[in-house]
Amino acid sequence: MFSTETYIQRRRILKQKAGSGLLLFIGNDESGMNYRDNVYPFRQDSTFLYYFGLDVAGLTAVIDIDNDQEIIFGDELTIDDIVWTGPKEPLAEKAARVGIHQVRPSAAVSGYLKSSSAQVHFLPPYRGEHYLKLQEWIGITPAAASEKASVTLIKAVVAMRSYKSEEEIAEIEKAVNTSVDMHLEFMRITKPGLTEKQVAGQLQSIAIGQGGDISYPIILTVNGEILHTHTRDLAMRDGQLSLCDAGAETALRYCGDLTRTIPTGKKFTTLQKEMYEIVLNAEELAIAAAKPGVLFKDLHTLASTKLLEGLKAVGIIKGDPAEAVAHDAHTLFFQCGLGHMMGMDVHDMENLGEQFVGYTDDLKKGTTFGWKSLRLGRALEPGFVVTVEPGLYFIPTLIDRWKAENRLAQFIDYNKLESFRDFTGIRIEDDIVITETGHRILGKHLPKSVAEIEALR
Amino acid sequence: MFSTETYIQRRRILKQKAGSGLLLFIGNDESGMNYRDNVYPFRQDSTFLYYFGLDVAGLTAVIDIDNDQEIIFGDELTIDDIVWTGPKEPLAEKAARVGIHQVRPSAAVSGYLKSSSAQVHFLPPYRGEHYLKLQEWIGITPAAASEKASVTLIKAVVAMRSYKSEEEIAEIEKAVNTSVDMHLEFMRITKPGLTEKQVAGQLQSIAIGQGGDISYPIILTVNGEILHTHTRDLAMRDGQLSLCDAGAETALRYCGDLTRTIPTGKKFTTLQKEMYEIVLNAEELAIAAAKPGVLFKDLHTLASTKLLEGLKAVGIIKGDPAEAVAHDAHTLFFQCGLGHMMGMDVHDMENLGEQFVGYTDDLKKGTTFGWKSLRLGRALEPGFVVTVEPGLYFIPTLIDRWKAENRLAQFIDYNKLESFRDFTGIRIEDDIVITETGHRILGKHLPKSVAEIEALR
Incomplete structure (x- = not known):
């Protein structure tokens, strides 16, 4: 992970470029091979990593430009999880290391997005889970998801990620x-x-x-x-x-x-x-x-x-x-x-x-x-x-x-x-x-x- | 691949056990890591392999018990594909090697399923693409897909795959x-x-x-x-x-x-x-x-x-x-x-x-x-x-x-x-x-x- 300031600075520039609205970043989930729990090596979405640095499955990030909010949606491990995966740094601490101090449960994404009247900007989906979430959270049908992706957000991201620091x-x-x-x-x-x-x-x-x-x-x-x-x-x-x-x-x-x-x-x-x-x-x-x-x-x-x-x-x-x-x-x-x-x-x-x-x-x-x-x-x-x-x-x-x-x-x-x-x-x-x-x-x-x-x- | 007769025999027994209706088997697709075309190693669904033996992405199989049909839905390679992937055995020949002589384009699955009034039996989905296809083809919502999976088909498959030859x-x-x-x-x-x-x-x-x-x-x-x-x-x-x-x-x-x-x-x-x-x-x-x-x-x-x-x-x-x-x-x-x-x-x-x-x-x-x-x-x-x-x-x-x-x-x-x-x-x-x-x-x-x-x- 790079420094906390790196991620804060990247998001600051992104917000300037995107201007207004809600920026929705769907992190990748674990991906099952022949059944749900027999997973491929986890690969986080690269744009998610670029702005949020969290190489963890099952997260969503929202930047609410108009209300100046940056939120990570994700769930902390339960004791049952810890038996299987070992203790992990709590999500709230991880998020703090990239400068984000609001962490909410995954189940709250949909409500947050629906409670706002601002435009939701999202990037083109490429995994099944992206299509399913866009449909469930903001009613975008799978057939329409690619064309409804935000050109504003795409251009803002490309204008940053193209230039390597x-x-x-x-x-x-x-x-x-x-x-x-x-x-x-x-x-x-x-x-x-x-x-x-x-x-x-x-x-x-x-x-x-x-x-x-x-x-x-x-x-x-x-x-x-x-x-x-x-x-x-x-x-x-x-x-x-x-x-x-x-x-x-x-x-x-x-x-x-x-x-x-x-x-x-x-x-x-x-x-x-x-x-x-x-x-x-x-x-x-x-x-x-x-x-x-x-x-x-x-x-x-x-x-x-x-x-x-x-x-x-x-x-x-x-x-x-x-x-x-x-x-x-x-x-x-x-x-x-x-x-x-x-x-x-x-x-x-x-x-x-x-x-x-x-x-x-x-x-x-x-x-x-x-x-x-x-x-x-x-x-x-x-x-x-x-x-x-x-x-x-x-x-x-x-x-x-x-x-x-x-x-x-x-x-x-x-x-x-x-x-x-x-x-x-x-x-x-x-x-x-x-x-x-x-x-x-x-x-x-x-x-x-x-x-x-x-x-x- | 086992012998042609092995797959024919497995399907024959399955049809007896399932009794009637349409049996739908959704083969797995390629699975993108950080973009669609950067793929994980392909893993076919195991039940699909058990009955159809085709270790190829993007296929669907339908067994129409009442009309005594066995069909593989999938697409042959185009010349553009061959430039990138090399020549491959045509799908129709591959299918024949597992005893199936009807191959139709992927785009025809939905029409085939909708044209029948018989019950469509399918197995529980575990990948995003399964949920998306069930929704598109037979109108099963992602939230309902697991509970609508066919217990008859599940039990028939388990009753066969449990006993290894x-x-x-x-x-x-x-x-x-x-x-x-x-x-x-x-x-x-x-x-x-x-x-x-x-x-x-x-x-x-x-x-x-x-x-x-x-x-x-x-x-x-x-x-x-x-x-x-x-x-x-x-x-x-x-x-x-x-x-x-x-x-x-x-x-x-x-x-x-x-x-x-x-x-x-x-x-x-x-x-x-x-x-x-x-x-x-x-x-x-x-x-x-x-x-x-x-x-x-x-x-x-x-x-x-x-x-x-x-x-x-x-x-x-x-x-x-x-x-x-x-x-x-x-x-x-x-x-x-x-x-x-x-x-x-x-x-x-x-x-x-x-x-x-x-x-x-x-x-x-x-x-x-x-x-x-x-x-x-x-x-x-x-x-x-x-x-x-x-x-x-x-x-x-x-x-x-x-x-x-x-x-x-x-x-x-x-x-x-x-x-x-x-x-x-x-x-x-x-x-x-x-x-x-x-x-x-x-x-x-x-x-x-x-x-x-x-x-x-």
């Missing part, structure tokens, strides 16, 4: 350092014969051992072209690439998010090395260009162009790479975005809406294939923490579809491409903070060049 | 064997200076590496008296006991559930050894008495009496141990139950209601402290898989409360007890299957005697 950056860097340890272990233990799961389990144990957990499901796969694969059943074979996209979350719930792609055996093949360096060049170019004022959208274009320059050298792309990118030819190989905001959420504030977080009133998110997956487009500013993660992905289903349509055949050599059909995928990802003059890569050094990686294998 | 027992034994591996690692790596989390993370990696995951949050603590502690932040110190309650879940979602308590350092102290053997004697006595026809409730009494006999020997209990148990004196030290059903859920079928699973129409679950936590009371039958897990827990808050009331002072020597105030807790747990003539302990041998454990430290 020094203490937040220090905590993110701690998460990145643990993530680096996970990737060093990935490079140390990966070898033919192991299953993807065996390696992934080992990496998760590092995240847990360092006091937190993973910040998102580990992607650990010999099929790197599957962007979000969570099945990890395959045995790893010599000659394959292994892609690991894994990050830690600290005890304070700040994230790291790194990707490396390595040979499953000792060495990259000649072709793998060539392709790897295409991605590496694109990543380093995009990072080098990151500074205040630059549109992240333009970094995405820059990296995409660099990727196609590389693919031209290997004969897959024809013509002018920049023109090919202008026609979206890159989306056959790089279907996703160059990166995203990162903070307490690995895709920071994704629940608030990507248009609000990654774009502006004047810059709308794209809707076409590829561009619609670019979560961040707006101009970078000091204090933003973002990922940079270009990749090349050879997805047979997608290649078949484009080839059947002969799509963009002026830029794509489909005959040459055929031999890359089973190449799988490569991604390289680092986390950076935008500084006043440029950027800084977060965390301790994690090997990235072919020579560095092979030296560790 | 040979192939289920083999799968449970696989889970127990992985759980044994986790506990052997616990005994190998635990040492003063490590944090509880460092050890717990390592055990989880074994469960993941063997193809599944943990079957419940690992309890790994130097404060074994806290029955369900999930905070694992403490550094372990020499002289303490370390309690580990951990189990694996296989890829087919069957569980293991084992507990061992060991010295954090090399050896038990003399007192720890004496107390440990009290629990061990109770555990072995209860297991030895487990056979068809015996009330599990009576095994609980048997173990409780044995525990108090031991505590009499150390001077905490006075008078006749059996009489002390009859007065519930044991609940000061053994606040929970001796065990529970185990299968696809670690507390098997807990979501269906403990009265239905662990008791009968003629045998009601207790409501007093201690007894209300005994999940299983009914007579054992061949094919039941249950845990046996007595313990001794010295909970300062509870001791203080009883002492202040001088409760059952004819049986409890509160002066003597004072020196045990910080003793913490011990639990020993194995998993057994009830056979025609008695029982069998599941899984490979896991050291349990003081000598065996110390030999591994």
